Amino acid sequence: MINLEKIRQDFPLLQKPINGRKTVYFDNACMSLKPLSVIKAINEYYSDYPACAGRSSHRLGAIVTQKVAEARKKLAEFIGAKKTEEIIFTRNTTEGINLVAHSLKLKSGDIILGTDKEHNSNLIPWQILTKKIGVIYKALPSKSDNTFDLEKFESMMSGKIKLVAMGQTSNLDGTSLPAKEIIKIAHQHGALVLLDAAQTAPHKKINVVDLAVDFLAFSGHKMLGPTGTGVLYGKKSLLENLEPFLTGGETVEYSTYDDHKLLPIPEKFEAGLQDYAGIIGLGVATDYLRSIGYEKIAEHEYKLNKYITEEILKIPKLKIIGPADPRLRSGIVSFYIEGIDSHQIAILLDETANIMIRSGQHCVHSWFNAKGIKTSARASLYFYNTLEEAEIFVKSLNKVMKIL
């Protein structure tokens, strides 16, 4: 059991009422709250050792270098990577995916396979490449309940597919795909696999070695870390053969007027001054998550999701996107009601009960456009949310629905 009372003390926002009411923060799929330990780590960097890592030989530089190295080690351990150099710090998942897209030496006719509900971050970079160099992008249709169709996937796989680039857990409906099986099948057909783990890393244990995934990208801001932080994992052998996407300071061993020599991984991919405070904070965020434990997080989210799902399905005409079983939807409840604007629901929940949810197309415009659904409202839960908050949400949603 999660000690909610103790945990919630660590999140300043949860202690601050707005207009005399508690804030119910259910927009965790977009951005998680930050615990005091992360905030403290960021503050410490700026107040105690606000220097450069690597390039400065003074004592403050040495501290930063050491802290960043520690953070890299923590992140490697966090996803089960064996080598710390396989961890490349990025600004977010989007940058990680773009790095792969622009560095992978794809050529005309290469096929990239995604799903029909990819986040724009894992769709637009490939669409750009289709126009730029003529790669082909294909979207694998999901089953009728929006879950992954492994059989269809297997039937679509061929030697022409160069890369399988898929969201491991959907930000639309919270469903996760069978990553291990997908990777196995893809490798059998000679394809590489890139997983967008932005919605997985905050909620589920990842082990890149066990998965045998080639590339995996995730963001810090969804998993208690600072904004503007992210990680791209890549197998060492693959990363070493990739051309850097961004170049410049901190990426070369030396340069002359005519030439340069790139540093080995991960430095060759980390051009320019890094967000040291963010990286250090992200390392601390992994400590916090590990201290809670993923099993407890998943169980707690399921409990809340189950309650909300059961209660809101009583609302006439309300439809939940994705499978009915909340266990398959992680901490996400995405729903819509025909004829009712989801933005209106979101604003009214905010205005009447300080409930923060997301509304719109959640950067999955392609799926909404294909299905002819305008928008959805999305409540996304995390381990610090309580059953009481879920009850407030259900009660407030029912109240709002009476007037719409």
Add this chain to the structure above:
Amino acid sequence: MFCIIALIVFSILGIFSATHRALALEALDCVFRRVTLRPCNTGFKERAKNKILAKLLERSEMAARLFNKHFELLSWIFFILMITSTFWVVKGGYNFYLYGSCNGLNQSGFCAFDPNGENNKVTQLNNLGICSPEQQSEKNLTLNGVDLSTFPKINTDSKNTIVFIGCYECDYSRKAYPEIRELAKKEKANLIFAHYPAITNTSYLSTLNYCAYNKNPEQFWTLNDYLFAADKEKLFDQIFIDQALAQFDFNAAEINQCVNSAETKAATGAQFQELKKTGLYGTPTIFINGQVFVGPKPYRVYRSALKKFIFF
């Protein structure tokens, strides 16, 4: 429609508040988009609507439901109400500037710029037996058939004529008199002064007024200004009156003799009867080129009437 209302309302509120200024800008963007036949996709309308809806929901579920269901209709109603009220506000401001009352010339009723109705107040005449509202109407006020030849006058060769009917002891007459005097001086207008004893025990001042003017028309106006400026209580003090007469080169004994003469009493009695023909019901009542003003108006009102500004 909603954006237009919001633009106007928030623009006004934005004068005082930066938050509303930002909302006004957002509304402006929305209006601009609609005017240029583009969809208003800023979400402004939705946010504003739902903020109102949320407040309503806290008070009444039914009201919130009706508001949500009939939002467009309500927007139109409020738009029409706003246009109408804006028209009345502008008209009220215009009236106040020109007539000293939001409701029009000599019209009483609430006026935000003159909440106590000071510009319409008069000293009611309690000696005419006038009671009904019909009788107390400026529509009945006229100078037709009224002989003003025996009353004090100045600048008689002017084409503009001001007739001031007031009494020395009445507060509102005392307020209006200096304005009228100044206007007559500046514009060299023909000013006819008629003392009407709205308060009965000041009748003797009519005879004093009559005698002083007939003895010395030029010095009369100085004495008149002095009496209007003097403490009201002193107007009943014979010593004060005598001193005032002496101060302005009048022979007090001679004036007092005139005041007490039967001829003077008959003349002022005739004047009183002439004034009653005007239909006046309170003082001050002022005619400027035939246009009647009841109650003490601001200087600009008298000036506008004399200068024949629009609608005069």
